[in-house]
Amino acid sequence: MQNAINGLNDIVSFLSNPILNTDSYKASHYLQYPPEASAMFSYIESRGGRYDRTLFFGLQMLIKEYLCRPVTPAMIEQAKAFFIAHGEPFNEAGWRYIVEQCGGYLPVQIRAVPEGSVVPTHNVLVTVECDDPQVFWLASYLETMLMRVWYPITVATQSWHLRKTIRAYLQKSSDDLSQLPFKLHDFGARGVSSAESAAIGGAAHLVSFMGSDTVFGVVAANHYYNETMAAFSVPAAEHSTITAWGREREADAFRNMIARFSKPGAIVSVVSDSYDLFAALEAWGTQLKQAVLDSGGTLVIRPDSGDPRTIVLHTLRALDASFGSVVNSKGRRVLNNVRVIQGDGVNPDSIEAILAAMDEAGYATDNIVFGMGGALLQQINRDTQCFAMKCSAIRLGDEWHDVHKTPVTDTAKRSKKGRLTLLQNRRTGEYRTVTLPLVWDERTVEGEWDEALVTVFDSGRLLTDVSLAEIRSRAHAGET
Template sequence: MQSDTTPFHDMASILSNPILNTDSYKASHYLQYPPEASAMFSYIESRGGRYDRTLFFGLQMLIKEYLCRPITPAMIDQAKAFFTAHGEPFNEAGWRYIVEHYEGYLPVRIRAVPEGSVVPTHNVLVTVECDDPQVFWLASYLETMLMRVWYPITVATQSWHLRNTIRAYLEKSSDDLTQLPFKLHDFGARGVSSAESAAIGGSAHLVSFMGSDTVLGVVAANHYYNEPMAAFSVPAAEHSTITSWGRERETDAFRNMIAKFGKPGAIVSVVSDSYDLFAALEVWGTTLKQAVLDSGGTLVIRPDSGDPLTIVLQTMRALEASFGSTVNGKGRRVLNNVRVIQGDGVNPDSIEAILAAMDEAGFAADNIVFGMGGALLQQINRDTQRFAMKCSAIRLDDEWHDVRKDPVTDAGKRSMKGRLTLLVNRHTGEYRTVTLPLAWDDRTVEGDWDEALVTVFDSGKLLVDATFSEIRKRAHAAEG
């Protein structure tokens, strides 16, 4: 049993130590490169996957959290003790060099496409370069930490594509597009692997939507992206707040929700399948109907079991029979005073299927809000968009050389070579990955193409501090 005097007793300090935020084998790599190596260049891309375009988001969070604080002698001591006991060599001289010559800040340059940009796969999204011969290997050592940007990018990408799906049905069936930001609510906090995942993934979802019950995701968006309040929620019942009344008093539990939260303009969400959804719908449409109408608010019924496609339409038909509906300008029916939120079995396929079935039945997309949990924040992985970070160039003495992986067993894993950047056509918005040399000052290149990558971090300094509103605006401009 380790004593509390060891360097390993404080998990908070371990998790905040960039030297330990890597893979074990990275510790030995400084001994494996050519002896004349003096600089290194790496890049991140999506090599394809479920979606043909990715929404870039989340790098600013990683940089602020892990790279804007200096390496300290205590961190080096902690890492040295770990790797020595772990069976790996440790480049103590290299890390102490960083402390002595850079005050602990990592001498790497990170360039990236602006967050919120929607870029076709197979393009460079991030580049990492270190040109100090003493610590050139940093460009690869940071791979483990930086590669985790796959997670917020993939969440943001999925939500952006779902926003496009929902938007298409609203345009077809609704007179009110202003409701779009609240059509897909984040229910994912309890289904993720950690609090950090809730924060990172939850904030990524909010690039496209403004409804969330994942508190840490909203807090992260506010904190890392300078946003006063990135998302909103409403009072909502869970099963315990209904079943605690007992089955015989379920109607009283429902009535209490309206009494406590039903005010003019308010939205009240009530889960209604604790015992018998159809009996509950009958109660809402008879015994409690006048209370709902008198409240001046909107009642949102949440069915939480059964086949989503079937249950949503059955719920809407029952509510329409009780509360009525109005035909909008698109010829679709909009329920009066009530809506449905579907939070069970929600994923990209079921969202599309439910909206299509509603449209076929003559219901406007106004009538539904989706709550998405595990499929939103957890049922994705690095291979969903096939993310990779690879070294593509190395400087030997004073000359740059291309580096490339090209396995004969899998052409899909072929990497790009050279010092790379991303261009964007100022007229068409088309992206193109090209090799340098181009100036590092982000100058406009000749012709119709501009450099799309900007330097966001250099030797401990965050050079771009984007706001959430800027990122949303950029993402929304790419819709369609």
């Protein structure tokens, strides 16, 4: 027992133990169900929120990381020591059954909509079923771990909607839609609560975009979704690399950036507000202009303070006056040799405001890239899209019974009942959550509807292993 307690000090083994990847009170739940319970069914949905549709993403990461490794006797001892000391009962017999009779793999089946699917809220996205009478409670025990899929779904959903916003302005003002995947760059790594958040959220953003400075996000997308390189970045200055030269040598710092990194076809980003943005813009347009032109690269100026809308417009106008621009077929100006990246105060509202102001001022969306930090990966929570996982059916003996909650104090928290699945209309693309077994009526033509959920996990086996390329294709299939 003492060795098991000491093992709790090993945070790596603690975090990788699926028995501990739950809420404390769930350890006691196996004693709370009806004694004749023999199977359980739960589901995950978005009950509404900021967006009316969610982009499903991230379950494959969770399954690969947490469910594809077997439970071991050492994990049971570690969990037993913790829960007893913690004040909770421990279902040692149930977990030993999983090790001895199931090879350590959890006998649950998880079905889900394919990743990259864009589904209206209030529909089932994931179902979890355990029909082993010895451990039927697993369908609810896994809630804590599986519910964390809210995070990659919400990040992916926000990025997908922002892509729509940016794309609309590109269509209106640009001749080149191919730049869209690089218009919203992930600056979020330092603003999240953990390295795992950077990895999961950073990967989710990459469903819709291909620019990122969140290394763990790119690595996660490569690893969990079979990519060689999911996103790209460019050499960029930060304030320390500019201010290290001193204020009187700021122009030398700028010149060094051009000399080191700018060449034909290359992009280099230089933060320019360390002291006086307006003076820096004048320097770029005068004493440094020829160096920029001779390099053959594209200079991206980053104004990093001030009101975003005002500062972006001022920067564009100053650069236009110095480097000039061309008018495209949409009647908008595209700067020569230079661009702007706005990385301060960037959120869905400011992106819309900046793009609208640029369009009104006659500048194409070509001229700007956004770098989004805290608002991209951190300023969201489970309630952004009102995610919940609920038990909707339980088998008592040999018969399934519907389960649901209907609190009179909050109708928004009503849950669904029955063993559920999701259908999609082959002709219209409409989604519909229904109960099993499927019963077709006169309003529904059976041949027009397909089951939208697929079995992704069964008793320790990952049954689907999709690539990020496939997910991206599905997520943006409706773009024209």
